[in-house]
Amino acid sequence: MSGMEEGTFTALRSQLQEAAATFADGPDALEGILLGIVDDVDRAVREPLEIFPVCHHSPASAIAMARRLREKQPKVVYLELCEDMAPLLSELRNCRLPVAVQAFATDVEGFPAEWSPLSVVAPITEASAEYQAIAYALDTPGVELVLVDRSSDHVFQWDARRTESAEQTDPDAPTAEEEAALHGDAIGVEIGDLRPRFAELEEHLLRHGRVRHWSEWWHQYVELPLGDSDHDTYRQVMLLIGSLFRRLAPGDPQRVRVDEDRERHMWTRMRRHLAAGGIDPADCLYVCGAFHAASRVAEFGVHGADTFEISPPTGTRWQHGLIPSSHAAIEAQFGLAAGSVSIAATVWAKNVRRTGVRPFRLEGQAGGKKRSTAKKAVAVAASQSVAPAADKLSGFLQRPPVLDRLDEAELLGWSVDIVRAARRNGYLASTADAIAVFQTSILLAGMRDRAKPTPYDFQDAAVTCIEKDTVPGRRDVRRLVEIMMGGDRIGQVGYDALPPLARDVHDRLTPLNQKLQQRGVQRALLDIAGRPELGACSDVLWMLRYLMPQGAARPIMGERRLGERPIQESWDLALGTHQRALIELGYEGVSVEQVLEQRLRRRAYGPQATAAVVLETVEDATLYLRSRRLADELGTRALEVLAGERSVDGAPEVLRRVRRLLAYYRTSEPVLPPWIESFVKTGYAHYCTLLPTAFADEDATVRQVGAMLGFLLSMESLALSLGCDRTQLELAVTQSHPEEPSKTALLWAAQVQLGRLSREDLRTRCDELLGNPLVLPAYPRYLSGFVHALEPVPGLVDFVVEAVSNAFGRLPDPVLLPWLPTLITTLRSGGADLAPLLIREAGRIFPGRLAALDEWVPPWRDRPSAPSARPAAGIGARRGVALLAAHPATCDAVGTLLGCDGAWQTGSAGPEGTALLARYPETAAALEVLLASA
Template sequence: MTFDSLREQLLGAAEALGGGPATLPEILAGIVDDVDHALREPLEIFPVCHHSPASALAMLRRLRDKQPKVVYLELCEDLQPLLTELRNCKLPVALQAFASELEGFPKESAPLSVIAPVTEASAEYQAISYALETPGVSLVLVDRSTDHVFQFLGEGAAAETPDGEDDLHGDAVGVEIGDLRPRFAELEEHLLHHGRVRHWSEWWDQYVEQPLAGADHDTYRQVMTMVGSLFRRLAPHDARYARDEDRERHMWTRIRAHLAATGADPADCLYVCGAFHAASRLPEVGSAPGTPNFAITPRTATTWLYGLIPSSHSAIEAQFGLAPGSVSIAATTWQKNLKKQRLKPFRLDGQKGGRLPLPVAAGGPVADHLSGYLAGPPALDGLDEEELRGWCVDIVRLARRNGYLASTADAIAVFETSVLLAGMRGRARPTPYDFQDAAVTCIEKDRVPGRRDVRRLCEILLGGDRVGQVGYDALPPLARDVYDRLAPLGLNLEQRSIQRALLDLTARPELAPCSQLLWMLRYLLPDQAVRPIMGSRRLGEKHFQESWDLDLGRHQRAVIELGYEGVTVEQVLEQRLRRDAWDPKATAATALEAVENSMLFLQSPRLTDELGARAVELLAAERTVDEAPDVLRRIRRLLGHYRSTTPVLPSWCERFVTVGYAHYCTLLPTAFVEEESGVRQVGAMLGFLFGMESLALSLGCDRTQLEIAVRQSHPETPAKLALLWAARHQLGDLSLAELRALVDDLLGNPLVVPAVPQYVSGFVQALEPVPRLAPFVVETLSKAFGRLPDPVLLPWLPTLITTLQSQAAELVPVLTREAGRTFPATLAGMEGWTPPWLARRAPGASGRAGRAPSGSGLAGQGATGSEVAGPESSGSWTAGRGPSGADAAPGAVGGPVGVFLAAHPESTEAVAGLLGCSGEWVTAPAVPDDDRPGPAALLAAFPETADAVFSMIGS
């Protein structure tokens, strides 16, 4: 047999190892058997690796030699109609299948997407170009359809979706020919360690790509099949392995069906597949008649949409876990070998380049090229000084442009270090990876002065991140419609750079449709694709000049995927709004946002009414008040717009107000008590109830419902209690004087003082439902700042600021304007200024007053109740003053009680210290016993006590 000699050599080597694994002879012999089995197949199997220049070169040479009549390609069979559209594209691009409405798959997994990238330096593109441009040649895709991809993946779909994909591909599942990589970490780590490389891409380039770049067809085919057999036999037999076997059964079943239907001769066919699949020994593999078929399940009812999207080298690297820059290096290697071997690749007519005439096919028996390849030394190229010197000069030039202080000495150092590294790693010729390491070592040094480090500059130098583009003719109808409707702007929208569009809608009213389309695209596309610089779109606004930054060239994928959702942008926008409003997690605020967007972008009263009815339905079904602030803000804006533009409110608005009034009245007592309901949410509920009260009452609501809800509310937290007081004040149950008395009692109670900031925060939130309380809130804040001790005041101030910023930003201007009306505008005006709440004190009113607590920074004095002590209040302590106290000195101490307290002042002074009062003892002159008032005179002077006793006993 052809490989008997190689089999004997490998078995002899296995025996010589002695202490090796017991399965080693079986593995080595099995590899030879796999190669022999693949070469005996009448239908030629061509093993490839994805984005491999060696595979592309071997494919190019084989197509010219064999000239097959049928090419079977490992690619999703339902992507075949897209292949002809590659003529209108600039590579790299990706074939895509997309589905947003699923049937037969879990709804929560939508949308589903599959992409298959295509680059020029790939065997699949060479096969596609040959088949499409050569008359009489059939191209048949035989891999599972997109629907079957997700059927096979099942719940393990996430396992094959790589982490951190480039946004050109998004979260699509990548499908590509020849995913050739060790399936377990130990083997890969072993190969990297002994190969003296950092990652798999560098190992593959060094030990497979470079040796096979110029190999003949038989050598290439045998070596690739051997590598695929090795990785296959060492791969763990897990779920992925089982899916790969099912794929092989599927593909061979399709091949046999096509051969039977067309009567094609297997000798005139070529099967292009990954090297892993080329070494398959399954019973269902083969083109011989009678080979058992695989039962292919029917597709689901899911409707798949197909198209082409831009791709890039970096996106492919991220999608398939390749080293950064590896695809760019592969493209450079491809171009270099084309020039070296004087080959002209196959290209589609719509792209640059052409085809060479096909030579006559060369046939002959297959010999054992594998033994000589494995036994002989590697044919490594010598040092190409001119190429390496050019790299070193160019990287220094590029580094200087990016802020590095590089010089000719650095270029020499990079050259010598590249040679040194290649020698240390056993290479006769420095590879691009050696050059990268040398450049980083010699140029980057201790810092990166700009956005790009030296490794990134090397990637740019060695090929750069080439980005593809889908041509106009290959775009879906929606994308072409977008470009056509934006044509009046006079910009090249396919250009991959930001372009500024200036719209003067007064001088050029024909640009108004462009403005409308741009605002819709702003809503549908990523933020950077369409960005307004000047102008906005809000209810009631109309701008006559707009300025836009457009970057549709770099976001072409997003525009294309809009075409999978509809024929026009308006249709997609309407579908999005409906989807948002009818989403299972939608809230009333979400539906109101959809209503507002429909009014801004579509001007469709029918759709707006439908979305408004949905908002009413969602509001009535809500059991929490988390979205109350958003609901209040949006319905206020909508009502204001309707009142200014239409004679009557829409019916859904009226129903929203009446339903919301009843709904929030029902939830109010519970919201006041629940810890989950914040002060902001309760304040928004009260804002809806009081703000919409007049409209709700005119529509038939009952105010008694609100009064009952407020009376049933019994909050326990200080902030919500302040909100309740404000609500009672709005309903007329609590006067402003009583509110002041409550606040003064809080400030005068040492036990409650630490909680006063929470009360104040509640009063600030009360400006939402009761805006006329603004003067009172300013007064309360002033009293709090003046009377609270520093240990309470200072920690509260940052909390107050952050709370106002995050939860009540719109209330800050209200407070600022009211403070501006209350306080003097200049520093000089502060002298002799009396706050309005002190000036309101009735003439002749009296009250007990004490000084402000020490450390509060307030020069005035506090008061209890609704009275405020004036400047005439004494700072001395008095005792025993009766009706005849007018003859005594103010603040004098008299009477037996006063004399006793003056003799033992410790207790009194301690109580005065707790209350924050200070003073000195003054003794009053003695009063004769005959002049002292009797009990009747005391009762006449102080009748309140007697009246209280009489009322208790009913006299």
């Protein structure tokens, strides 16, 4: 080491030592911090492997990086990025930035199951130093790009959540805004996370800098001064800031350990790569965040200690891909101010024009011109020696702030543009407002000791002068300024960079003739009857609707039901907007059918699966995959789950889905599948066993018990044909002794269906309830039970209408009026499918016109009395003969129904028919009633 290099920062050390003695009572504490910062800078500057410190999405870092790459032309670029993401970087040329490199895992091994799915993203924008390094390395022949940061697996291995208890609140938990961002709840990893971790320090900087947030402070006091600085000044200042924030960071042991382990990992990887290839460190460039550049670990440098052991990865299988990103997603994930990344992009474009630096851009990058960057990258001979770095910090720190001249044309343009945008969004803005915004921007900048208004000053001035008290449209003025400065630019992953599943989806939807990669909603019309090839598109869309978030594929017209074939459909498609979700499907399989089958199996065999849930997967497998094999497998699983259940919570859903599947198989299959026969047989015995307990259980609702009876009574004929014993059901009903009124009414209905209770007896019991003043307040609950009894015994619908009508006629208002809301809510929540039965029956019984209501007599009050003597039977017989002769077709229909054969005998039918009807008076009375109603 030469004497000039050893004394590079001697003058700066002396000045800081004097300052420490002046401003502190003793030179110990403050001197240690200040001189330690200088030592960190000196150590990094003297390192043989050049360290290039950067800040994420900083235009100054990007300009300095482009300039340095053209000057130095390194043969190896070491980049602080997850080492397992390297194969994806070449696909960036097929995308429109910003995008994010993602590592994704659903099947975790070695991590807690509740962490799944694991996701790590590294967003990349064009105005970032990392993109400049990537573009240079990939498009320059003979240059190697090496990612040296920890792998995605190690990100979670070193995660702080391992040492935190489940009861503690994670302060870094994603907020609702972050959840809505394109990155979701993924962990963000990018180089240059440069921000004070000492809250009091950040508050001090913001207060004395007269700014509102950290992004504005960085823009004013670092970004602008370093925009035109030379390489040495830029590097030393960034190292100084990184060392300052590092030394003043709170001593969180977990976070410090993770930071130092990352630095040990990177230097270990670089030393191994240098040794393996025999590479000269002078031909390399190490691009890392300024926070990690000022490292003090023993492994620092090419001559550091080789004491760090990199732990092996877990058994987790990681998938890698590119997902779309946006300025808003980056800001939300990394805690930046809204609009700061858009402003950075605007500053980047302005710096490129002002400095004349030619940035690097991947050849064929979407949105740019194709060119050979490799041939234009050579600006200075790589063999030129680089002079030792001089002390640039002393001059930079002592230099007064540069008073940048006000660019009136730019500020006037901003003022006019914001007024124009405000008018389009409903604000009553005028030319006077443009003048006010212009002058207020200058005033605010002067109050904040700035010679030139920044975009943040202009934003505050626009809000003050235009927004007033109300926001007439969807966007406020602050959002309009962000849009005007560049807006929330959203990236897009090109077709060639998509995983196989996503490309397959686009290929299969080609007949729709839609631009599916564009953002926004597009309407697709499918005339499947006229174009049968669109049926395959319909299948894909229904599977995407099942797998992707709501809104990605939304049916407007058409539905998919068991046993039905679509004729026409209409869809709203937003696959471009939900491109990230489609890409993540590609991590789970190579086709949507494979992913759907995996998810159905995962749901059916999950620890929380119930019989109703497994039956739903059977139905979905039949609807979307039309797979009899998978449906049979899942149906067998449903049988196993049902046999192990000890509650009746899912009985209504089980009944609904079994009925639907039975109806489908009976119409589409020659015989029922074996699993559904076993399911009905097992379910019959299962619910017979649970029925007495459910009637007595207070937690079991009347709807659940009614569903159990519905299963037993509606499936009875099939169950008996499969070998079940009806005695099981009769014993279960006999052993049931409910105390709750609604369940009691439900039990009575079941007894009527089984023949243990006649309708007359049931009607008598209801009349006794209405006549008992002590039971009268509970009568509405009996009616609720009768309503739910329509599920197992739909034939009681006329009796339920009668019971409800009698209640309305006889219940006193203090009992009836409070019960009406309960009846309505009961029908709406638990009996929505039962209400049509009551309405249809009431419409048949009650008169259709209001005038006929006064003379109307309910049919249950005008029932014909049963015949009690032979003369009455004779009268009925004569009337029956006359009616039979008058309606021969009706007589033939009734005879066929009863299984009678024969022909009419002319002349002798009268007496013989009279004798026949006289012998069977009950039949005569029944025929009389039937014919009278006809």
